Amino acid sequence: MMDTIMHVSHLKKKYQTLEVLKDVSFDVKKGEIFGILGMNGAGKTTILECLEGFLKYDEGQIEIHGQIGIQLQSSALPAYMKVKEAMKLFSKWKHAQLDEDIVKALGIQEIADQTYRELSTGQQRRLHLALALMGHPDLLFLDEPTAGLDVAGRRALHENIIQCQKQGMTIVLTSHDMNEVESLCDRIGILRQGKMAFIGTVEELAKQLGRYYYIKVNSQEGEKVYTTQHIQQTLMQICQDYQKQNLDILDMTVNRGTLEQHFLEVARRNEI
């Protein structure tokens, strides 16, 4: 049985009169990757900054058992600091070294002699992750870890994150990329209007929403997506409709819905 590494209960946060977090409660289990999802302005960064200790919250309680590492959404280093100098400076302040295999996996050696201003966005993100991993934290916070990265950089960083989990780290991340969350996270929490609208696995989310099927149909008129709980009836109905309109079905796919589709459904509904 997994232990709880972080317990958040009845968290509330207001910016003047705007209530951003309204009674948020959830647990994060040891060793899991927990994703926090939400539309823009749902309070993802606010909740993460409260957890990281960067923001004072008004009410509630946060319990964290263990050391934390933080990779911020927007962070920077002095322009003329070299990568190896940053690694040395941070290791001296943290009284910790970075494992050699992580240094290798993140490709830090290849950029060691470059100054921060010479690094690409991907290289900067890798360096930020390396600095956050220094000292082997028990709980790692990643705020939009792959924002602004190309496909290769994103894939490499995903591998690094999975590697961290294999080494026993617990990871809490926020992301806009649903594919990323679906492939990386063991459980997700969906924030809607300052409250956790859902907490659980992607499968549990699909189950909770009802057994929905998503039917994508391509014809000369373009692509159409149908949502249904009754697959057989709907398929027959679609075929009849296309026949009546004298349209050829060029391609048809049926699936149980992606996280993105489920997420939009949750965001659309008031209750699930």
Place this chain on the structure above:
Amino acid sequence: MKALGYGIYLQWKMDIRSRSLLITCYLVPLLFFLMMGSVFTSIMPESQETLMASMTVMGVSMGAYIGLPPSIAEIYGTDIKKMYMANHIPEYFAVLSLFLSAFIHLMMMSGLIYILSPLLFDATCPIHPVLYFVMLILFVLVSLSIACILGLAVHNQAKLTMVSQIIFLPSIILSGIMFPVSLLPSFLETIGKLCPATWGYLLLIEQPIQLSNVYILCMILIVALVICYALLRSIRSSFRHLP
């Protein structure tokens, strides 16, 4: 302590790499010194007596007020501050390392003026070199602590440039390093007394040293350090760190 020591050494190296502090701490003050040294000493031979002190005060004021604040604002006004805090680097580290690194640069620049003045322009050397350098250290510390207030309080680079100039220009014009303050209207002379450069210049040229001038600089230093501490505390209080 080792981390702080490495941080100061690293900052010193980055200052040289970045060139901006190199320009404000060495290039411009030394070029100004060479130019003014040749002009002043040829048209006013009596300026040889004050050349070393006046050019040092000018160089220190420029390096401190123009050079240091942007480097501080670059850290405390951007995400670098958050990055440091997230990685357990104390909030005072950046300003302290920049302060000490700039102190080393300004002392080196002042040392160069001390060596070159008599060699190039036959300038008068201080009777008590040790005392001269003790007073110089006090003046550099005061100037840098005021520069720290600017960098910690004003994070917008455009505004900071303006504020730095507001402090720097009276320091040069009203402190007596370019012409005697007795030539100024009395209200400008009074404004000049608010500038540490006025008291620093007096300490570097006066023989014997007036203790009252030392006290004034010490008082400015204490007040400036208290303000820096308060500004750092307000930065610190905006973060609630987890245990």
